[in-house]
Every structure is written in C-alpha cells, then in structure tokens.
Amino acid sequence: MKWKSLVTVVLFNWALLLVSVSTVAANPPDAPQNAVVLVMDASGSMVQNDPNRVRVTAAQRTLDFLHDMDRLALIEFASAPRVIVPLRPIGSAGKREEMHTLIEQVGQQGATDILGGLRSAHHQLTGAPADACKYVILFSDGESDVPGITDTSAGRQRYLTETEDLLARYQDQGWAVHCIAFHETNAGRELENIAAKTGGEYQFISGPDELKNIFANILVAAKHLPDVKPSFHVSLPQRGGYQVGEELVAQAFITIGQDRVLPGPFLEVFSMNLVISEAGREPLVVPFAADTDNGIYRAAVRTELPGEYDVQAELNARYRDHEFGELVSLGSVRVGEEVQSSLLPFTVDQMAFVRKNLTYVASAVLYVLVAVFTVLLWRMRRREKVSGDLRVWMQTNNQCRYAKYCFRLHKAGKRDVKIASTQDRDTDFRLEASGGRDFAFLIRSMRDPVKDPRLSPWQRLFKGPRMLYEVVCLPGTAMQIDDRLRTRSVLYNGDSFEIDSYIFGFECAFIGNRPDGEDVLNSYSPLMEGSKGKSKDKGKVKKVLTLRRKPT
Template identity: 30%
Template sequence: MLTKWRILLNLLFLTFAVLIPYASAQEVSIVSKGLAVALVIDSSASMKDNDPETVRIEAAKRAIDLLSNSDQICIIQFADEAAVLLPLRKVGGESSRNEILSTINNIGNKGYTDLKGGLEKALIELSKAETGKKKIVLLLSDGEPDLPYLLQNSKSMAKYMAELDKDIDLFKNQRLSVHCIALGITETPSLLRNIAQKTGGEYFLVTDPNELVYFFKSILITNKYPAIDQPSFFYDYKLNNYSVGDRFPVRAGFKIGTDNLVPGPHLNLEHFILKIILPDKRTITVPFKDDGGSSSLDQKKDDGVFSACVDCTQTGESTLYIQVKGTYKGKAIAENRKLGKITVEPELQKGKFGAFKSVAAMITNNLLNRLDQRKISENILLLAAKYKDGIIIKQYAISWHKLLIALILIIIISIAAFTIRYIRVKIHAYQIKGTLNYKIPTESSSGILNLEQLGKKEVLIATENDLGADFVLPKKNRNFAFKLIKINRSKKNKIAIKEFNLNGAKFCYLVICLPGTYLLYNKRPKSRQQIVHGDYFTIGDYVFELNCPEASEHYEH
C-alpha cells in the first residue's frame, strides 16, 4: 500500500515538473531586437486604376517613420518580374532615411503581376537579417498572378502555383509572417488570404487607397511590440483660467510603447468625445479629431494625437470629461475620464483703458465678496473640501504629504548649501592674503613672494630646503628662517607678545623668527613682530615689505 502512494506522489511531482515550466514559458513574451521588414509592392499596370494617385507610395513612406534607426528595411516591387529596389539595410539616420524615401518614389505601375517573384526576393533579402530581428513581409497587391504565359497554359499556371506553395511553406517554416493587403478588390482573392493565414500574418481588404497609410502603420506598430501588450490611454490639456472668447485644445489618444495608434484594422473608435458640463448645467459634446484642422486645433493629421477644441462662451466653472468606446484587436476598450474644472472669466472690455476697467471690476467684485463674512466661511469650507487631498497642477494631483516632503528637502538642501558656503568663506578668511616683497640692497636685486596662492594661514620662508619651507631664498651671508602667521582677534590672548595690538582690526599678521634668526624692525632686533600693510623689516641681507591691504589697520608702537 505504501509503495502505491509513493508511486502516485512521484507521478504528481513529475507532472508539476513538466507543466510549471511550460506554463511559465507561455506567459513570457518573446522580445525581439527590432524589426526586419520587407515592403513588397505591386507595380503592375492595374495599379493605375486601383491607386491612381499612387497613395501606396505615400503610405510606404509614412510607415518608414515608425521604424527605428536600428531596424532593417528592404523594398521590392513586382510586375512582369520582381526587382529589389533597396537591398536589406538599416534604416539609419536622416540622410539614410532620405535615400530610402527617394527609392520608394521609383515604384512604378506597368506590366503584369508576378507575385511569386516578389515573395522569393523578400525571402532572399530577409535571410540576411541580423540575429534576433523579427522578420515580417508587408505585401500589397490588387490581384492574382496574371502573366500572359500563365493565363495561356493551365499546366504552366499549375506549376507556378505549386512553386508558390513551396515558397509559402518556406516562410512558414522560417516563421516569417506575410501580412497581405488586397487593394481595390470587391471580392476577397483567396490567394492573398491563404498566404497570410499559412504564414501567421494578417489579411486585409482595402477598397479606398487613402486608408492604406492606416493599415501600413497599424501592422508595423502591432509587430513592434509583444502580442500581450495593450494600448494605454493618454491625454493633455492646460488647466488655466480663461476669458470668454478663448479657445484651447484637449488632446488625447492611445499608444503602445512610444507609438501612437491610429484608427485602422486594429483600433476601432466608435465613440470618442469631449463632454463639457457648463456653469448653467447644460452639457455639450465635442468630437475628437486627428485631421490637422483649425476647427479642432489639431496639430498634425494622422499622427495618432486627437484634438477637441473648447470654446469658452460662458463665464463660471465648467467640468471636462473624456469618453471613449471602441475595440483594439477585437477587445473592448473604454474610458470615462474626468479631467477637472476650468474657470472662464468675463471678456476683457475693449477700447481705451478697457483692460484696466475689466481688471478693476474683477478686483472690486472679489473685494465685495470677501467683505461678506458668510461667503468667507463658505469659501473656506469649499477650499478645504477642494484641497483636502492636495493640489492639482495641470492634470497631476500632488498630495499634501508629498508637498511636505518636498518642502523639507528644499529646506535641507538650502541649509546644506548655506553651510558649505559659510565654511568656504571661513576657510578663505583665515588664509594669508597679499604678497611679501623683498630686495637685497647690496646687490640691487628684488623679488615678490605670492602668499595668497598657497591658501595657508601660516607660511614658512627660509634659505634652506631641508626645513620644508614654502619659499626658499638664496643664502647670502648667513641662513635664516621665519614664519608669517595670520591671527584672528579671537586668538589674541593665546599669543604672548607685548606689542600685540589689533586696534579694532579683525586680523593681524605676525612675523615669528625660528631659532638662530632675528629681525630688525625700526632698527630694533626682535624675535617676533606684528606687522601691517606697508611695514618693512630686515632679516639678514634681505629687506621685506608686506603688501596686504587686509592688514591696513595701524596701531601705536
């Protein structure tokens, strides 16, 4: 009996060991290192009828804008035969992109339709793609193969289609998806649909060539990101005070990653409006548009950023909402977002002093309201309720505790900056300034010792190197060594010197001779002496003069 339970437990553990990694693998999406795209465009004569304005060329150009510099692209056209207009290469920067756009302009519209040749060229080019790139084909055509020798011989057509089936199997085995767009065809051709289904691509029927740009962009965006990624909603507007007559836009849309989505085969927006509740409680709605028009204040057509214009016609507070309803890849998406309130003031009066009168009237009304104590209480309660959770800057809500943390950080940074500056000033104040000029009367030679460049409060001057002197002077008749020290008033009592006298000055300079050295000051020998700006003293054969305006306070000797 015990043996049976052990066998059962072992089977359970084995089952979990197999299933858990499998389940985890299903949840992890494979992130590619960019795209390798083959644009395979039908350039047969029939395209003149289905795309007379060559919109497919503009759509292909717009698709290039969605690719990053590191993505790869090749361009192939097919008619009587297929031709590689642009071998597979990186999209690159501005100059490289301009070359690609120029190449797209060379797509023609004459001859018959060799669809198999176009796919075979794409297969060869994508085999050169960098490792890790997600390889896809974007195929645009308006019909099935119609080469004359195929239409005249059923065996040739059968052989052609058999070879095409083999090519499709190669795409499938190499996991190269072919996304097919059938243009201007009222009935869906089975060939393009089968190619898309067998290779894991998507098939779309487009009857209006002006919609091609949406399909090209939508297919590329959905292939740039993992299939599990869902679009995020974004919006932008300025929460300002406006005047009657002002107009401003509210912008919104959906994006995946850094790319804005446009309506097309994957994104369907059934209901996308800006709802405005006016001060008199009436509700108006404004549709969002991506038309680049002045009525909506939209900046650029078909960029995925939709705009709705708010016309300020009524004074008071109005509340704004965005309402969206639609689908993305068949899944429902919905938003009912409250943006906030805007305040519309009366229109400024026109004519001489009109603006001044309007502002004066507004100030007067505000003062009268403030004089009403009951209204003051009501306003305080309203403000307390409005800002109980924090304040709103544009569309961002900031809580009070975050504001408090920010204020504390600002105070700490300010104190730290002040402390650092104070310390630097203090250190700089204690450093010796100016220069010590010297001359040797017997040799008519002179020099200058730059004391300030050392950044010290004590400088050693000597005729010997082994003392670690800051300045070493040439020896004449005998060696000497002395220090020049800067002294603060607070340390006055720590210096035992009879002549010491600050006489109101904050700092003084003191010459202290080391053993074996003495100085002459006013023809009297001394071992130490306080000196001021312009004082002379003699040590050995050298006559020194202090040039330091900081030590300009004189005293009685």
C-alpha cells in the same frame, strides 16, 4: 575653480533644465524586445504609384514606435534584394537619425522580386536574439515579376513553389509577415496569401494619405495580442479655476500597452467628444479633432458664463474587429467672473497665456537663478585663492638692489602658496638660500570672520567673502618685522617683510591697504626710484636704497 570645472558645472545645470519631448525610450523592464525587418518594394512601378515617396516617410515613422533595444533591418527589393540596414538595435538619438538617413536610400528602379526580399529578411531574423518577438513588414504595389524567371508558366510555378517553401519555414518558426498592398485598383492575391500563410496582417491601401501611418499602425498591432483592449487617456493641461473668456482645452489619445494607436486600418473612431455640463442646463458637446499625426486629439471651448461645470470625455471606436466605448470623468472646473479693473497690468488673455506657459517661465527663472548661483560660486572660489604680486629684493650690507624677482601668485591657483629655497612637490616658487640656510614660508588666503558693517547682506552676497592674507613661516624659518622675529602675521597691500637676505614686498589691490590705526606689519619697506613701471635695464644695480619706517 578652473575653467574646465566651470564648464562642467554650467553643462550640468543645462542638463537639469532641458525638457525633451520624445515618444521613445529605453525598453521597459517587462517589455519583450522586437526584431523587425522592413522589406520595401523598390521596383520601377513605384515611380507612378508613389511619386512623392510617402512610403519612405512612413517607414521612418516606425522608428518612433520602437524602443532603444529593439532591432530593425531594412531591405529593398527590385530585380534583386539589397540590405540597406542590417538587423541592429535602434540605439540612442544619434543612431535613430542615422537610420532615418539610410531609409531615404530606398530606390525605385527594376523588377519585383518578392521572394528575394523575403529570403534576405529570413536570413536577418536568424541573427536576432531567441527571446525577441520577430516579424516582417512587407510593402509592395503588386505581384512578383522577375524577367527571365516568371516569364514562363513553368518558371513562375517554380518561383511560387519556392515561395511556399519559404513561407512554411516562416510559419514553423512563428515569424509573421505583415503585408501592405499599395495600388490604385488591385494589387493581386500574392501579398494576401503571404500574410495568411504566416499569420500576419494584410492591408490594402489605394492612396498616399492612408500610407502615411500604415507602417506604425501595423507595428503597434503586431506588438500586442489581438484581444488586448485599448485604453483611452484624457487630460486637462490647466486644471482648477478659469475666468470668463478663457479657453478650456483638453487632449486625448488611445494606447495599447505603452504604445499610442494611430488612426488607420486597425483603429476607427466613431465619436470622441468633450462633454461640459452644469445643473439645470443643456450639456455642451465639443468634438475632438486630430491635432497632430501622432494620434493626439484636441478639443477646445471658450468659457462664456460663470459657474461650476462637470467635464467628461466620451469615446466610441473600433479596434480590429471589436467595438468599445469609454467615459472618462475629468472632475469639475470653476469659471469666475472676468476681472475688469484698470489696475490689472495684464488682460485676461495675456494672463491665460502666462499660465499655459508657466512651465517655460519657471524653467527660464530657474535657469537664471542657477546661472547666478554658478557665477557667484565661481567668483567665491576665485577670491579664495591667493592673488597679487610678490616682489623680491636682495639686500647686501644694508643696501637694496632693484627687484630681482616678481612672483605672480595667482598662477599657483591655490589657497596656500609656498615659497621655499628647496624644491619639492608642494613648492610653488623657489629662491636660492643666500645665507646658507634653507627657508620656507606660506602666503595663505582665509575668510575674514568679521563682516564689513558698511555692506548690506545683498552686497555681501554679490561681492563675495572678504578675504585676508597671512604670512606663515614653516618650521626652521622666521621673518624679521619691526626688529623682531615672527612666524606669522596678517598681510596687506604694500606690506613687506624680511627673510634670510631677501626683502619681500606684497602688492594686491584686491586685498587693499592696511586700515588706519592697525598695527604696522613691519618697520620698513623698500623705496626706490622708478619702482613703479617697468625698467629697461632690469637686474642691474640701482641707486642704493635705505629702509624707512612706514607711517603709522
């Protein structure tokens, strides 16, 4: 296996083990696409009203509630509108990060031209797909104020008339404009009027804490009809048995469709409790608390008495103008006596920690096993390919010259290495035919069907398969061994054979020497002075060498 294949296998194994946590995904098959335009106030008054630029963070969070194929545009308005992000699909994680960066470009300098921002938003929505759900989220801290236009009563009246005409087009096309008024005391009536004329939502907030989730809150509400009822979801990450002293933890969240509802103007939670009861005892009520900014609630209680308990979760809340309540049963859990033994290698808390992190432990063990398997597979594939050196001597009148060639067989990277006197697409190493007749033979790698009895199964697994090499002459070629012509024979380290006027000597410590008592492959091997090591005058005629029979 070449290094590129090895890298591919390792990366694939990593992909199998990666656990990603994300609140977004590709659009479900039955979910309509959304085309949303964020119109942000970038006037100079935002320096005082939003010095920490919380509106930018709130706008970035809307990306977490849009799917990959939903479209989003971002427009800022001050003295004039500016399109920061034209309407385009949200896309994959890389595109989302790019949008996060672009949203940070929202400024805070100039006048307040709301009409200009709405005109640009209308132009962006005209390019959205016809079947998409289109709407605008408008954020401002006051009313329109454009020097040179709204300074006079006539100019302001003309400005408001043009605004009314634009809102009428929004209403005719069914595009709602949801407005967020952000001011310490009073943001005026203009934004409220815009929301009412287009069928959108209007929210007034006075502090940055309320602003944090407002965009996402309005976005989730705008994606669903007002009469859709929320759903209450509760889970126990650890089910089954507990021991005294362990912590019982429950998580809960509220959704509309596939979207999680965040705390805000549309959702008000009156009470959310975890109820643990046992026959003959007073129920234990543990309130849920907001664990993150993503609408996740968490309740935890440490078990103190052994027994079997029924676990339930209750919710009383208001969504929009409708109050609702739910009671969810989580089944029963058993709490056993705490184990007190000096033989136990871990404390109860340590064991609970391991169980809570069992997913990560299992992933780590699985990755180690896959990595070991990958290395073993790589070693096995590598061992299956021919390796070693094949030295070539030229003989003339029963005399040998110094080694003429040395073929590095591993460079072929194959299980069948071909040496021939003619060049074709299968030939790995070429030698000229000195006897006037072409020849061709293979050095082949194969697994030894006989297992080494000295090795245990585990040693065989980690050491890899035992390999044998074989010399196979192709049609029209024969090799001389022990004064006889043969077409194939097993090959060991130190063996040699003769074809044409060449003598081939094989060296490969990986294969090992011929076992004692096994038939000798050939009756001779070239012996030379200084054959071990490199020669400075390579190619020159050396001392005449004689062939001698190898000891049996």
